[in-house]
């Protein structure tokens with residue numbers, strides 16, 4: 227694919243960014259038959275798209291805000307994704323704990339409406355639970371004062387795994403999809419964007435790519451690309467940080483997720499079983515600066531522990547946290563919004579005077595719809611021949627059991643698996659394997675550190691790298707992993 231970067235005279239569509247949105251655009255464009263290339267500056271899903279709560283959801287909280295249109299669209303997309311990637315997604319039962327008759331009534335009605343809105347794509351019926359049933363479903367919960375619960379269904383997935391499978395799907399449909407290639411500038415002719423300059427950071431080799439259409443799908447980096455197009459323009463995206471803490475399953479041993487409907491700052495908080503662990507989160511903290519590896523703030527950690535401990539029978543201490551990770555939401559700025567938590571999660575398409583199409587906002591669940599809209603805009607703006615979108619029913623990844631067998635929590639990686647990640651899934655750096663092809667870093671940072679040396683050594687054998695490469699990979703991975711470990715003193 228790198229060779230193709232050097233030889234193709236002109237692409238139909240260049241996609242900048244290899245997160246959920248960009249990969250969705252590449253799948254959409256390639257499956258319509260457009261000659262497509264995607265460039266990602268780091269690894270696929272290195273940004274926000276590996277740091278989600280892993281829910282394929284309509285967004286119960288947007289229902290409470292009365293945003294029916296957004297909820298219905300997301301529920302439709304949830305239905306498509308569960309059908310198109312059945313081996314990478316699953317329906318997950320959630321329970322909202324209720325502490326009064328009013329709770330049962332209010333959330334019961336709300337969640338029944340949520341299910342009705344999903345129409346024929348419903349994945350399970352909402353039910354009001356007695357106290358006994360609620361405790362059975364949520365074995366880790368503090369039962370005192372509990373009066374029952376509401377059972378409802380949403381979807382769950384592994385975000386980085388889905389991203390990898392989308393990359394492979396785009397390639398199956400003829401796209402070139404490359405990681406570690408950073409867009410360094412836009413190429414213009416007569417005021418119109420007609421390409422990008424790219425640096426392959428692994429081989430330190432520059433390329434110039436030409437295309438009829440350029441789509442900017444760079445999440446919280448959107449403003450930087452917009453500034454390459456038109457320097458000095460107002461920011462479109464306001465990043466907001468969300469943190470997750472990962473703890474052992476024994477704190478919350480059931481199969482059901484718990485949704486806390488109202489935190490002290492009026493948000494929802496989840497406790498979600500994920501692989502052999504439980505993910506707790508998340509927060510919503512506006513941030514000024516975009517960082518590639520955002521750091522959880524002390525107050526965010528304290529907030530999650532405080533709320534989780536309020537609902538659980540056992541107490542989670544800092545030393546119990548196996549991993550923590552932070553992600554930045556690419557929220558579209560609205561002029562009069564004072565807090566990012568009330569900004570819309572809806573996606574935005576912006577077509578600049580130079581014809582560059584920017585697609586941002588939204589959420590993982592709605593990536594397919596965002597991609598469809600972006601490609602439609604790119605085609606009409608640049609005069610590409612109209613071709614229908616086929617992704618509503620397009621299978622994602624090989625329908626073998628890739629997702630199940632390749633996503634590991636706490637197992638030692640075999641040489642065969644490492645070889646597969648390197649040769650079939652473009653894993654280039656040690657962290658690609660320990661953070662995203664598997665999720666060890668996100669599940670248990672200490673365990674990821676324990677596997678670093680042997681994994682790097684095996685990668686080096688496969689890639690023909692030397693001792694020096696192994697040492698530098700392990701050193702940078704150690705620095706990275708230290709940010710996922712919560713200090714106890």
Ligand SMILES: Cc1cc2nc3c(=O)[nH]c(=O)nc-3n(C[C@H](O)[C@H](O)[C@H](O)COP(=O)(O)OP(=O)(O)OC[C@H]3O[C@@H](n4cnc5c(N)ncnc54)[C@H](O)[C@@H]3O)c2cc1C
Nearest residue numbers: 243245246247267273274275279281409445468589590591
């Ligand atoms: C804490 C949190 C929890 C969430 N939970 C959920 C959830 O449970 N369910 C859900 O549906 N959604 C969830 N979301 C939302 C969802 O994760 C995001 O909307 C989605 O991942 C954004 O994808 P993206 O592709 O737009 O951005 P990103 O994933 O950030 O991708 C943009 C990519 O562009 C690349 N890039 C930037 N500049 C350049 C350049 N110059 N050249 C090449 N590449 C470049 C970046 O490296 C990056 O990989 C959550 C978000 C957060 C923060």
